[in-house]
Amino acid sequence: MIYTLTLNPAVDRELTVPAVEYDAVLRATESRVDFGGKGFNVSRMLKSLGTPSTAVGFLGGRTGSMLQEGLKELGIGTDFVWVSGETRTNISIVTESHSHYIKVNEKGPLVEAAKQEELLAKIDAITKPGDWWVLAGSLPPGVSEDFYARAIRVLNGHQAKAVLDTTGESLRLGCAEQPFLVKPNVEEACALTGLSLDTPADIGNAAAKIREMGAKDVVISMGKHGALLQSEDGTWLVGTPSIQEKNPIGAGDSMVGGLVWALTEGFTLHDALGWGVAAGAATASQSGTEVGSRTLIESLREHVSFENLGVKS
Numbered sequence: 191m192i193y194t195l196t197l198n199p200a201v202d203r204e205l206t207v208p209a210v211e212y213d214a215v216l217r218a219t220e221s222r223v224d225f226g227g228k229g230f231n232v233s234r235m236l237k238s239l240g241t242p243s244t245a246v247g248f249l250g251g252r253t254g255s256m257l258q259e260g261l262k263e264l265g266i267g268t269d270f271v272w273v274s275g276e277t278r279t280n281i282s283i284v285t286e287s288h289s290h291y292i293k294v295n296e297k298g299p300l301v302e303a304a305k306q307e308e309l310l311a312k313i314d315a316i317t318k319p320g321d322w323w324v325l326a327g328s329l330p331p332g333v334s335e336d337f338y339a340r341a342i343r344v345l346n347g348h349q350a351k352a353v354l355d356t357t358g359e360s361l362r363l364g365c366a367e368q369p370f371l372v373k374p375n376v377e378e379a380c381a382l383t384g385l386s387l388d389t390p391a392d393i394g395n396a397a398a399k400i401r402e403m404g405a406k407d408v409v410i411s412m413g414k415h416g417a418l419l420q421s422e423d424g425t426w427l428v429g430t431p432s433i434q435e436k437n438p439i440g441a442g443d444s445m446v447g448g449l450v451w452a453l454t455e456g457f458t459l460h461d462a463l464g465w466g467v468a469a470g471a472a473t474a475s476q477s478g479t480e481v482g483s484r485t486l487i488e489s490l491r492e493h494v495s496f497e498n499l500g501v502k503s
């Protein structure tokens with residue numbers, strides 16, 4: 191089974207207006223609701239590729255119930271720990287021309303220590319050897335920075351594979367528990383290692399440093415410049431297909447989804463990253479929060495290139 195962990199989910203409500211004005215009643219010409227969360231994005235990509243997954247994390251209140259229902263309607267399994275506050279709603283007001291926006295994000299409910307323990311106990315109870323867990327996104331108020339690290343310790347104890355996609359201290363502590371894979375983007379890798387990342391060689395050095403921190407395999411994503419993979423077998427630069435970019439937000443989550451899907455289909459890490467890169471490119475070519483379709487991913491996969499940098503570490 192593939193599980194995706196989303197600790198700080200949100201209902202994202204986007205209202206489109208002709209123009210943004212203060213001290214006036216604005217009339218929305220369009221509105222849409224999305225279920226926001228890095229782990230959910232990964233689950234949506236897995237669904238697009240035809241593989242089921244279960245979303246796990248914290249939900250609260252009526253907004254949480256709505257989110258759970260919405261995920262079920264998308265065909266994504268759910269297994270949440272319920273907290274006493276209300277899951278957050280994030281509001282975006284965007285102009286029809288997309289020239290201006292206002293975005294207001296709520297902090298999210300405080301997650302008490304007992305609820306964090308309950309979630310770790312749930313992970314311990316449901317994980318079977320060979321399961322895949324994607325741990326993605328930021329932490330809600332109250333959750334300690336070592337939460338992902340503790341979750342990875344539990345997963346490793348069950349011979350499950352942990353894929354970590356987060357930032358900052360939470361990423362650093364997570365690496366020390368030896369997850370199967372971490373996937374920072376260039377900015378996140380730069381912040382984690384303190385190295386400046388201007389050339390592929392720099393990025394290879396950062397990947398080596400992240401492996402020294404404990405992660406077994408590292409993928410550093412570089413947007414339209416593709417990705418770099420470093421494992422015990424070597425280092426590869428992976429070229430992404432050229433697409434017309436519409437919305438790159440969430441491309442990294444799709445990449446993780448495509449990569450994990452391919453690994454569960456039996457591809458090697460190297461080949462699986464080809465699928466991940468194609469999935470990221472497919473989603474970057476879609477507008478809004480759409481994820482790329484399987485047909486598009488299959489056609490983009492043929493245009494992914496690999497360059498062996500030959501660096502072993």
Ligand SMILES: Nc1ncnc2c1ncn2[C@@H]1O[C@H](COP(=O)(O)OP(=O)(O)OP(=O)(O)O)[C@@H](O)[C@H]1O
Nearest residue numbers: 375411412413414416430440441442443470471474
């Ligand atoms: N404009 C683009 N053209 C082609 N491929 C792209 C483009 N943008 C993203 N990709 C693909 O998607 C992958 C992930 O993108 P990126 O590095 O932007 O992730 P990210 O910053 O983690 O994104 P997010 O956290 O918003 O999901 C890239 O490695 C690349 O393969």
Ligand SMILES: [Mg+2]
Nearest residue numbers: 355375442443
């Ligand atoms: Mg990302």
